[in-house]
Amino acid sequence: MSPRKHPSDDTTSTPHVSLTGRDRLILDTLVRRIRVLSVRQIATHWWPGQVSGRRLALRRLSKLEMAGWLERYRLMARPELDLDGPLAVWTTREPMPNFDALAYQLRSRWCEPAENTEVVVATAHAGRLLGGSGGRRPRPSEATHDLHMASIYLKCCRENAMLASTWKSEELLARQRSARRGKVPDAMVVRHGQPLIIEFGGAYAAPKLRDFHAYCATQNWPYEIW
Numbered sequence: 451m452s453p454r455k456h457p458s459d460d461t462t463s464t465p466h467v468s469l470t471g472r473d474r475l476i477l478d479t480l481v482r483r484i485r486v487l488s489v490r491q492i493a494t495h496w497w498p499g500q501v502s503g504r505r506l507a508l509r510r511l512s513k514l515e516m517a518g519w520l521e522r523y524r525l526m527a528r529p530e531l532d533l534d535g536p537l538a539v540w541t542t543r544e545p546m547p548n549f550d551a552l553a554y555q556l557r558s559r560w561c562e563p564a565e566n567t568e569v570v571v572a573t574a575h576a577g578r579l580l581g582g583s584g585g586r587r588p589r590p591s592e593a594t595h596d597l598h599m600a601s602i603y604l605k606c607c608r609e610n611a612m613l614a615s616t617w618k619s620e621e622l623l624a625r626q627r628s629a630r631r632g633k634v635p636d637a638m639v640v641r642h643g644q645p646l647i648i649e650f651g652g653a654y655a656a657p658k659l660r661d662f663h664a665y666c667a668t669q670n671w672p673y674e675i676w
Contacts, residue, residue: 467517480572481582503550536674549659558652616640621645647673
């Protein structure tokens with residue numbers, strides 16, 4: 451039996467491989483939105499509900515890798531948390547969160563050790579051709595963080611595609627003049643015409659959370675900490 455056809459499987463020719471619509475969505479995610487995706491995330495999001503989704507994903511990713519669009523490798527990262535929603539939400543009309551309690555909540559959820567995880571990143575070639583970023587693997591200290599940012603972005607795509615279309619990556623924000631004056635947020639989206647900062651909280655201590663809040667408050671940026 452042939453695999454179920456994905457709605458975006460229309461093809462567009464390129465010099466190296468015939469990219470499907472799904473290929474382009476994966477590549478756009480990696481060059482414009484987030485830095486890295488796990489193979490599991492790709493299989494779950496772009497081959498949903500298929501028993502053979504991982505096998506199909508690996509087959510397609512292998513072709514994209516051979517064509518020079520992707521690099522596939524393994525890194526050590528903590529298992530992906532089940533992120534149902536943000537742990538803290540702040541707007542400019544509200545008092546600041548309880549950062550001591552939030553820091554404890556962030557630290558206490560890390561129970562599992564890092565595990566060997568198969569991931570993909572876009573190549574520099576892909577970044578140049580598609581007008582984004584590519585060619586940089588996450589540093590070991592960034593791996594868990596970056597995979598969870600990918601999880602948040604994919605959740606946004608599933609639940610609010612319009613909001614996801616406004617997602618600006620950390621790399622893009624770093625190139626903007628306003629972000630160079632202080633901390634570069636993990637991501638920014640535009641909701642109801644206003645910027646909203648998306649931050650994934652690692653084992654953040656309370657002082658780091660206060661510094662993050664102070665920066666966003668100075669910019670009049672509401673935020674979510676996941």
